[in-house]
Amino acid sequence: MTAVLLIEDDDRIRLSLTLALEDEGYTAYGAATAEDGLAEQRRVAADTVLVDLMLPGMDGYECIRQLRRDDDVPIVVISARDDTHDIVAALEAGADDYLIKPVAVKELAARLRALRRRTRAASTPALRVLTFGDLELRPEAGEVRRHGTEVPVTRTEFRLLCELADHAGQVLSREQLLDRVWGYEIGDERLVDVHVGRLRQKIEEVPGKPRHLVTVRGLGYKLQP
Missing domain, CATH: 3.40.50.2300 (Response regulator)
Structure with missing residues (x-):
């Protein structure tokens, strides 16, 4: 129980x-x-x-x-x-x-x-390595690396990043991310925005001008391939 x-x-x-x-x-x-x-x-x-x-x-x-x-x-x-x-x-x-x-x-x-x-x-991630320029995801180890150095991320941040990486170049709406990462059909979309902002602070050279995790105005977010 x-x-x-x-x-x-x-x-x-x-x-x-x-x-x-x-x-x-x-x-x-x-x-x-x-x-x-x-x-x-x-x-x-x-x-x-x-x-x-x-x-x-x-x-x-x-x-x-x-x-x-x-x-x-x-x-x-x-x-x-x-x-x-x-x-x-x-x-x-x-x-x-x-x-x-x-x-x-x-x-x-x-x-x-x-x-x-x-x-x-x-606890059972797939065995794969996903690379986006200087950014590397290692789902099998639960790791994110930038320029070869491990970036500390939370479990939820990691799942969000992997979900976007699995759909590289594809725009995912906040509703889709809430459903796929949090498992919520309906929820507070600020959860997505906050986690995206936190990820940018960790993986972007200039968080205010992101190269990897970008916003598509009016639609959602995508990870640049």
């Missing part, structure tokens, strides 16, 4: 979500602070961690960073903050996904299932 840890300081939300997740077939644990959540994760090793950003004491961003230092567990932010800056900051800290409160339990369960499918798929 899949275990989920919810780090949320609002007692009502924490209780209602843990009970609802148990109704969906999950084993759910709760913690009211980041410190308690980190200790609980060391104890139970949940398969997925849900984190609120506005926590007493250590905030959600630092909680995510500490979780990510110790573990490759999928992390989903659940927050009332819907500003793009907050989404970017959470993803930069190491979160895999971001949901805005109030959260529908059915949507949350669907996101968790998609996240688990992505995690399983990432």
